Amino acid sequence: MASYDVAIVGGGVVGSATAYYLKKLGYTGSVAIIERDTSWQSGCTARSCGGLRQQFSTPENIALSKFGVTVVKNLKEEFGPEADAAFREQGYLILATASGMPVLEENHAVQIAHGAHNVLLKGDALAARFPWLNADGLAGGCFGLSGEGWVDPYSLAALFRKAAMARGVALIQGEVAGLRRDGARISGLDLASGESLICGTLVNAAGTGAGRLAALAGIALPVGPRKRYVYVLDCPAATEALHKAPLTVEPGGVYFRPEGRNFICxxxxxxxxxxxxxxxxxxxxxxxERIWGRLAERVPLFEAVKVISAWTGHYDYNALDQNAVIGPHPEIANFLFANGYSGHGLQQGPASGNAIAELILHGGYRTIDLTRFGYERILNNAPLFEKNVI
Known part of the structure; x- marks a missing residue:
C-alpha cells in the first residue's frame, strides 16, 4: 500500500499550487496529487474565465488576489523563461447606479486601504474614459488601473502542476471513494479503482467535489457545484477601444470582456x-432572455452580436457566504480545507496553495493571515460575506 506524507485531493490550480509551494518552501516529505480528470478539461480551473482582480469587499480576498497577480507578473522568474499564461492587464470596471454607489465607494475604500490600485470614476469622467459605454443611469464605476485583467487558466495551472511534479510530487489518477478516519485523524483514503493510500496529512482541494469529500470523513462542508454559462460573441461593429475594454460588470451583474477578436459574457x-x-x-x-438586452443597453455596439460558441463551467460554491474555507479542521488537525472559492479560485489558488504549505510546514500562516477563513465559521454558522461576487 502506497504511503504519502501529504495527499492532495484535486489537481486544479489550488491543489497544484499547494504541492508546488510545499516543495518550494523546503518540505522534504512525500507529496501526491490525486485527480480524477487528468485531461484537465472539466474542473473549475480549466472552465473559468481566468479573471484577476482586487475589487473585493473582504481584505483577505484582496490579499489573496494580490499574491496571485504578483506570481502572474513574474512567471518567467518563477517557472523559467518559457513560462507564459497570456496575462492581459486590462483591468476590471465595476459599475453602479445611485443606489449601489455607497457599497461601491465602501468597497473602494477597503481596496485602497489594502494596497489595490484602482480609481472611482463618476459622471463625465466615466463616459470620457470609456467612449463605448452608455453611462445613462450610472452613478459611477470603479476601474482597476493595474494588477487586474485575465489569464489563460489552463496554462497557469499547468505551470504549477508541472513544476510540482519536477520537484518529485506524484500524480495519481483516480477518484476518492472513501476516507479512513482513526479518531481525530485521517489515516488514509480509498480510490474507486480499489487502490488504497496511507497519508499523514490530507488536503481537500477537490473543487466542486469538496463537500462530498468532507462528508466521507463525517464533516459537513456547504460547498458544491453551481452551474454557470459563458457565451462567446462575435461583434462586427466592435471598435479598437472596445477590444481594449476591461472586464466590465454592469449593475445587474451582466459581465463581458474581450477574448481575442471576440468577446465573452x-x-x-x-x-x-x-x-x-x-x-x-x-x-x-x-x-x-437575460443577458443580451442588458448588454446592448449598456454597450450599444453589442446590439448586433452573434453567439458563436459557449461553454458551461461549475463554481465550487460556498453556500454559507461565498468565501473560501481555508485551514485545518478544528478537531481533525490533519484534514486541511482549500475550498469554496465561488468563482475566485483561479486568482486565489496560488496564495491558497502557499498558505496551506505554510500550515503544513510551520503550523501557522506566514504570508497572509487567513484565520477568518477557517472552518470554525462553518461550525458556528457565522458567515463572512463577500459583497462583490461576480
Whole structure:
C-alpha cells in the first residue's frame, strides 16, 4: 500500500499550487496529487474565465488576489523563461447606479486601504474614459488601473502542476471513494479503482467535489457545484477601444470582456434561478432572455452580436457566504480545507496553495493571515460575506 506524507485531493490550480509551494518552501516529505480528470478539461480551473482582480469587499480576498497577480507578473522568474499564461492587464470596471454607489465607494475604500490600485470614476469622467459605454443611469464605476485583467487558466495551472511534479510530487489518477478516519485523524483514503493510500496529512482541494469529500470523513462542508454559462460573441461593429475594454460588470451583474477578436459574457443567476442539473449543457435562452438586452443597453455596439460558441463551467460554491474555507479542521488537525472559492479560485489558488504549505510546514500562516477563513465559521454558522461576487 502506497504511503504519502501529504495527499492532495484535486489537481486544479489550488491543489497544484499547494504541492508546488510545499516543495518550494523546503518540505522534504512525500507529496501526491490525486485527480480524477487528468485531461484537465472539466474542473473549475480549466472552465473559468481566468479573471484577476482586487475589487473585493473582504481584505483577505484582496490579499489573496494580490499574491496571485504578483506570481502572474513574474512567471518567467518563477517557472523559467518559457513560462507564459497570456496575462492581459486590462483591468476590471465595476459599475453602479445611485443606489449601489455607497457599497461601491465602501468597497473602494477597503481596496485602497489594502494596497489595490484602482480609481472611482463618476459622471463625465466615466463616459470620457470609456467612449463605448452608455453611462445613462450610472452613478459611477470603479476601474482597476493595474494588477487586474485575465489569464489563460489552463496554462497557469499547468505551470504549477508541472513544476510540482519536477520537484518529485506524484500524480495519481483516480477518484476518492472513501476516507479512513482513526479518531481525530485521517489515516488514509480509498480510490474507486480499489487502490488504497496511507497519508499523514490530507488536503481537500477537490473543487466542486469538496463537500462530498468532507462528508466521507463525517464533516459537513456547504460547498458544491453551481452551474454557470459563458457565451462567446462575435461583434462586427466592435471598435479598437472596445477590444481594449476591461472586464466590465454592469449593475445587474451582466459581465463581458474581450477574448481575442471576440468577446465573452455571462450572468450569475439569483438563488431561486440556480440550475438544478449539473451537466455540461448550455442554456442559450439564458443569453437571449437575460443577458443580451442588458448588454446592448449598456454597450450599444453589442446590439448586433452573434453567439458563436459557449461553454458551461461549475463554481465550487460556498453556500454559507461565498468565501473560501481555508485551514485545518478544528478537531481533525490533519484534514486541511482549500475550498469554496465561488468563482475566485483561479486568482486565489496560488496564495491558497502557499498558505496551506505554510500550515503544513510551520503550523501557522506566514504570508497572509487567513484565520477568518477557517472552518470554525462553518461550525458556528457565522458567515463572512463577500459583497462583490461576480
Amino acid at each position: 455571462g450572468l450569475s443567476p439569483e438563488e431561486h434561478e440556480e440550475p438544478e442539473v449539473f451537466d455540461w449543457e448550455v442554456d442559450y435562452a439564458w443569453f437571449e
